[in-house]
Amino acid sequence: MRRILGGLFRIMPLLFGLGFLGPLVAQLLTLAGWAPPWGLAPLAVGMVIGGAWGGVAVLTGRWL
Amino acid sequence: MVAVPDVAALRAMDPRALNRLEKTVADQFMGGLPWGSIAWGLGNLAVWLSLWPLTLSGLLPLWIAFPVAILNVMLSYLPSHEAQHRIIAREGEPLFWLNELVGYLSTIPLVLPYQVARLTHYEHHTHCNDPVLDPDIGTKAAGPWQSIANSIARRQPGSTAQSAYGDCLARLGTPEAQTAGLQALAAQLGYLGVLFAMAWTGHALEAALLWWLPRHIGVTYIEFFLSWAPHHPGTGRGRYRDTRAFRSAVGNIGSMGMQFHIVHHLYPRIPLMRTPAAYRALRPILEARGCDLEKL
Numbered sequence: 380m381r382r383i384l385g386g387l388f389r390i391m392p393l394l395f396g397l398g399f400l401g402p403l404v405a406q407l408l409t410l411a412g413w414a415p416p417w418g419l420a421p422l423a424v425g426m427v428i429g430g431a432w433g434g435v436a437v438l439t440g441r442w443l
Numbered sequence: 444m445v446a447v448p449d450v451a452a453l454r455a456m457d458p459r460a461l462n463r464l465e466k467t468v469a470d471q472f473m474g475g476l477p478w479g480s481i482a483w484g485l486g487n488l489a490v491w492l493s494l495w496p497l498t499l500s501g502l503l504p505l506w507i508a509f510p511v512a513i514l515n516v517m518l519s520y521l522p523s524h525e526a527q528h529r530i531i532a533r534e535g536e537p538l539f540w541l542n543e544l545v546g547y548l549s550t551i552p553l554v555l556p557y558q559v560a561r562l563t564h565y566e567h568h569t570h571c572n573d574p575v576l577d578p579d580i581g582t583k584a585a586g587p588w589q590s591i592a593n594s595i596a597r598r599q600p601g602s603t604a605q606s607a608y609g610d611c612l613a614r615l616g617t618p619e620a621q622t623a624g625l626q627a628l629a630a631q632l633g634y635l636g637v638l639f640a641m642a643w644t645g646h647a648l649e650a651a652l653l654w655w656l657p658r659h660i661g662v663t664y665i666e667f668f669l670s671w672a673p674h675h676p677g678t679g680r681g682r683y684r685d686t687r688a689f690r691s692a693v694g695n696i697g698s699m700g701m702q703f704h705i706v707h708h709l710y711p712r713i714p715l716m717r718t719p720a721a722y723r724a725l726r727p728i729l730e731a732r733g734c735d736l737e738k739l
Contacts, residue, residue, distance in 0.1 A: 398643070399635075399647065405647075
């Protein structure tokens with residue numbers, strides 16, 4: 380259990396990026412009325428941004 | 444009120460007599476039920492909880508709810524702090540349940556479980572400014588701007604500060620500390636669960652402006668005024684050296700009474716709202732003892 384939770388919290392920034400930041404970015408894009416290129420859905424763009432940001436935070440240990 | 448001689452007379456006083464006088468003066472400010480803190484803790488939580496249905500139903504615009512939520516998080520710690528010190532009621536007293544209710548509920552917006560706060564805070568009092576044993580020593584910084592930058596840095600995923608309270612609980616190693624650790628885990632998972640659920644049901648912005656961002660801003664405020672400012676420079680050790688009195692640019696209310704934090708460390712059972720009066724009564728004694736009182 381401890382190992383599972385340890386692993387979970389190690390990758391938590393990535394999960395946070397996908398689980399929260401992605402939908403947040405998508406909601407902000409929609410509110411701003413910005414249509415993503417190539418017919419992409421706002422959520423897809425949000426997941427790319429949130430996932431990438433969270434992934435970088437896992438690797439570097441920093442959000443900012 | 445007990446009469447206190449002038450500073451010169453206090454300096455000439457026998458140390459034991461000075462101790463007795465100090466305690467007699469402090470005792471005048473203890474006791475009674477701190478209804479203000481009880482109403483503050485429970486009322487603040489009620490306001491913060493009400494923001495959720497009000498904004499989700501469209502009755503309250505998010506741009507109004509956001510600053511209110513920030514204020515709620517900033518206000519959420521101190522009522523629990525009164526409970527941590529059993530100021531509302533001690534174990535065995537009829538109103539102990541109220542003490543624990545305020546303790547457990549008031550810090551929900553902050554995602555800081557009561558028992559974690561209580562046990563680590565006692566360690567902070569016992570080992571104030573100890574570079575290893577004080578769980579709050581990580582808030583030490585050279586100046587106010589460095590304190591804010593440090594607070595943000597401490598919340599980065601790779602920061603060692605992330606484990607300061609967990610390490611403290613592990614060091615304590617008691618069953619109570621282990622339970623507190625589990626409560627911290629449950630609180631963190633619950634908080635993330637709410638954020639994720641809100642986000643995936645189309646309410647990410649509401650969750651961000653009612654909890655996520657307010658919590659970050661509130662934690663920065665709390666670490667600045669409740670931890671950094673009253674202990675700065677964070678090097679003094681001992682009863683009369685590890686905290687100070689200071690004059691805050693935002694006044695007593697803006698700094699939530701922390702200008703008089705030295706009184707709290709000396710007499711933790713004096714209610715927060717009585718610390719200004721207690722400070723004024725104790726000031727000559729503190730001056731005679733060489734405490735850092737700035738110009739307050």
